[in-house]
Amino acid sequence: SGCSFIELNPGAKHIIFANDENCELINTFEASVPTENAFITRSDKAISEELQILAQNAAFEQKANAIWPESxxxxxxxxxxxLRCDR
Known part of the structure; x- marks a missing residue:
């Protein structure tokens, strides 16, 4: 199923993808989600979307305004x- 079980914090919807010289590193975050659900392997797309949502939520909680995958x-x-980036 492509459905996400993780919800985006309403304040985190403004978190962007950015990684340039105008960005200050606030912290790093390792997101983790299950790869199987009731013995059914989850789609790469669902896993990717949920990891991104977790990162956006973490960024919002830590007063960052951007995320960038590090791995x-x-x-x-x-x-x-x-990251906190100048806009």
């Missing part, structure tokens, strides 16, 4: 940079 997705895990 590939491996076994349902991915590291993100949480």
């Amino acid at each position: 590939e997705i491996l076994e349902g895990k991915q590291r993100f940079k949480l």
Whole structure:
């Protein structure tokens, strides 16, 4: 199923993807989601979307305004940079 079980915090909808010289690193965050649900392997798209939502929520909670993937997705895990960027 492509459905997401993780909800985006309403304040996190403004978190952008950015990684340039105008961005300050606030923190790093490792998101993790299950790769199987009731013995059914979840789609790469669903896993990717949920990891991104978790990173956006973390960025919002830590007063960052951008995220950038720092690693590939491996076994349902991915590291993100949480950044504050000049707009």
